[in-house]
Amino acid sequence: MYLKNAWYVAGFSEDFPNGALTTRTYLEVPLVFYRKDDGAVVAMEDRCCHRLAPLSHGQIEGDDLRCMYHGLKFAPSGKCIEIPGQPRIPSSMCVRSYPTAESHGCVWIWMGQPEKASQADIPDNVGPDLPGWSMLPGRLEVNANYMLVADNLLDLSHLSYVHRDSFGPGLVFGQTRPKVERLEKGVRVSRWLLNQPTAKYIREKIDATHLDVWITYDFIAPGLFLLYAEMHEPGAAQKFGEDAPSGVEPLHKEYTSQAVTPESLGKSRYFFSYGSWDRTPGLAEFYRDFSYLAFNEDAEIVSAQQRTIDASPGITMQPTSFDAATLQYRWILERLMRDEGIDGPLIGGGRAESNHVQQAP
Numbered sequence: 318m319y320l321k322n323a324w325y326v327a328g329f330s331e332d333f334p335n336g337a338l339t340t341r342t343y344l345e346v347p348l349v350f351y352r353k354d355d356g357a358v359v360a361m362e363d364r365c366c367h368r369l370a371p372l373s374h375g376q377i378e379g380d381d382l383r384c385m386y387h388g389l390k391f392a393p394s395g396k397c398i399e400i401p402g403q404p405r406i407p408s409s410m411c412v413r414s415y416p417t418a419e420s421h422g423c424v425w426i427w428m429g430q431p432e433k434a435s436q437a438d439i440p441d442n443v444g445p446d447l448p449g450w451s452m453l454p455g456r457l458e459v460n461a462n463y464m465l466v467a468d469n470l471l472d473l474s475h476l477s478y479v480h481r482d483s484f485g486p487g488l489v490f491g492q493t494r495p496k497v498e499r500l501e502k503g504v505r506v507s508r509w510l511l512n513q514p515t516a517k518y519i520r521e522k523i524d525a526t527h528l529d530v531w532i533t534y535d536f537i538a539p540g541l542f543l544l545y546a547e548m549h550e551p552g553a554a555q556k557f558g559e560d561a562p563s564g565v566e567p568l569h570k571e572y573t574s575q576a577v578t579p580e581s582l583g584k585s586r587y588f589f590s591y592g593s594w595d596r597t598p599g600l601a602e603f604y605r606d607f608s609y610l611a612f613n614e615d616a617e618i619v620s621a622q623q624r625t626i627d628a629s630p631g632i633t634m635q636p637t638s639f640d641a642a643t644l645q646y647r648w649i650l651e652r653l654m655r656d657e658g659i660d661g662p663l664i665g666g667g668r669a670e671s672n673h674v675q676q677a678p
């Protein structure tokens with residue numbers, strides 16, 4: 318099952334170069350992407366309606382795409398506008414075209430009802446080109462269901478174990494319960510980590526052995542993870558209780574926007590941009606390389622988890638108190654799917670019947 322009426326990240330702007338046909342599969346739909354003369358991205362089903370040849374073997378002609386099997390030409394809307402040697406073009410001669418948008422270095426695609434696609438629903442704080450932040454794009458393919466990748470991001474207690482050699486936060490993430498708040502289409506998870514040893518990956522940046530760290534993130538359907546962190550002098554957190562810091566300039570701040578887009582129920586594309594406010598030359602590259610190191614650790618454990626789930630029919634997961642955000646997000650996503658008329662449990666655990674791979678509708 319997939320949420321359809323939602324904007325998914327299809328890739329970074331640089332993944333869709335001018336003059337090239339780019340193929341991707343999202344929500345089990347093979348797609349071909351290209352750019353029009355004005356740079357706007359077109360996304361179509363990668364299947365000619367004539368004899369079902371892949372349009373990705375075709376040719377871009379201005380704003381249009383010609384199938385290079387028998388020469389039918391399609392407008393960006395998917396409507397066939399030329400059949401060589403046949404003046405009459407039946408209205409049924411068309412391929413499905415999908416709404417797209419582009420912002421802050423990300424290309425988005427809407428896989429549901431086109432009339433419901435509104436660019437106003439695209440969050441403004443996603444992408445490597447966010448003003449002010451120093452970030453570069455990164456991407457991984459994960460052999461796991463998108464909900465397992467979401468679970469991984471919704472419960473950062475795994476940092477203490479999966480990332481012991483990269484982020485290296487010690488056991489604090491696995492022992493500090495965050496505050497979880499429900500949003501309209503997701504959850505917000507926030508916490509202070511008090512008097513933490515300065516993480517080794519930023520020791521060169523910060524002249525302090527210990528820090529109070531504020532971490533807050535939103536996880537928003539259909540799979541966006543937006544995390545903001547501030548590092549303060551030890552003791553700063555006392556003033557704020559469970560609340561966000563205000564009126565105090567942090568020693569350091571970091572932001573990451575990440576997106577999970579399902580290719581199929583067993584494979585996901587994972588996009589990330591991670592960096593700091595600091596524009597020191599080389600820092601964006603450092604964060605990108607560090608992201609690959611850390612997020613490959615996630616990909617490895619989540620893919621292994623998927624293999625174990627696949628080999629465990631009928632075995633259920635058992636939640637702990639750290640699964641609060643995971644369970645609340647499931648509830649929200651299932652509600653959004655029910656609104657689309659899609660019913661049934663998500664995979665990946667949290668409900669007794671939930672850890673079986675469901676067939677796509």
Ligand code: FES
Pocket residue numbers: 365366367368369370384385386387388389
């Ligand atoms: S299959 Fe595309 S034109 Fe024939």
Ligand SMILES: [Fe+2]
Pocket residue numbers: 469475476479480611612615
């Ligand atoms: Fe992780």
